[in-house]
Amino acid sequence: MEGLKVSKANLTVYIHPSKSNQVSQAVLRQLSSLLFTFSEIFDGVVLAYDVNSFDTCAKILSGVHPYFGVKLKVNLLLFSPKPNMLLEGKVVKVTQESIHVVVLGFSSAIISEKDIREEFVCKTKRGQEVYVSRSHKRHVIKVGTMIRFLVKSFDEEILHVYGSLVPDHTGSIYWLDKNLEVDSHSDRSEKKRRIVPERIMLEQDAVDGELSTLNIGQKSKKSKKQKHQEES
Template structure:
């Protein structure tokens, strides 16, 4: 899935003087407070972190309450969906107007009817609303379906994604992956059929050495005449 990235940053964590004897614990608490919130410094929602190095020489900042500045290098795993990137999520609700999706278990996404391609039509099936493809009856999006969709925009404040099912390569992940596999197998079979005649010709050329097409034709004619004499 797109929208995930790892970012390496050099940070300075400011710790209250009362925590100066527990620097490591204070740093971990500060980093943990960043989880599942949008960080402007990292340009993404922090999903996880890993501290590479921690400077033990903390610098005391001047002021009424002299905070301690601790420098460290951190690897952040970020959720940073950009427009036109592809995300994957689980459908949790379907109405005539919207498809509601949860991404990575924490971010809500919504796909409006206007952003769903005309191939899909909303209808009732077994007592629940689904979006079914007109061109392929097996391509159905319902509650519980894992779908792949394109990002239109991302609200960083409430971690809300606005998505789209307009591109052809979006929809039910199960159907898309299976369909691509079938297309891939078909393509390989057609390629094999196209290659086989050439392979046979090459083998014939290898066996017959440098025989010309005229020589090969003459041999076939002589063989047919000999067979006809034997039958007579």
């Protein structure tokens, strides 16, 4: 899935003097406050962090409360979806007007009816609404289906994705991957069918070549015998 990246950052965390005897815990608490929020500095939603090192020499700041700053080197896992990227998520709701998806367990996404390609038609099966492909009856999108969709836009404030199922390479991940394997197998079979006749032709040419050589040899032998008889 696209939209994920790792960013290396040099940070300075400011700690209250009352936490001076628990610096590590205070630092982790500050970093945890960044989780699942959009950061303009890093241009993404912070999903996880890994502290590589932090400076033991803290700088005390002047003021009424003398906070001290601790310098860190951190690896941040960011969720930063951009237009035309491919995301994957689980369908949680299907209606005639839209498909609702959850991405990575926290970000909601919606795909409106106008952004669903005409190949899909909404039907009611066993009391539930599902989208079924007209071209491939087994290509079904329902509640619980993992789908791959295209990003149209991303609302950074509410962490909401607006998606699209217009491209042909979007839809049910299970069906897309299985269909891709079938297509790959068909391509390999087609290549084999093309190669086999060529090999047969080459082998036939080789056999014909041997026969031609043999005939030439026989003719040359006959010509030598005839020549010997003529001389005698």
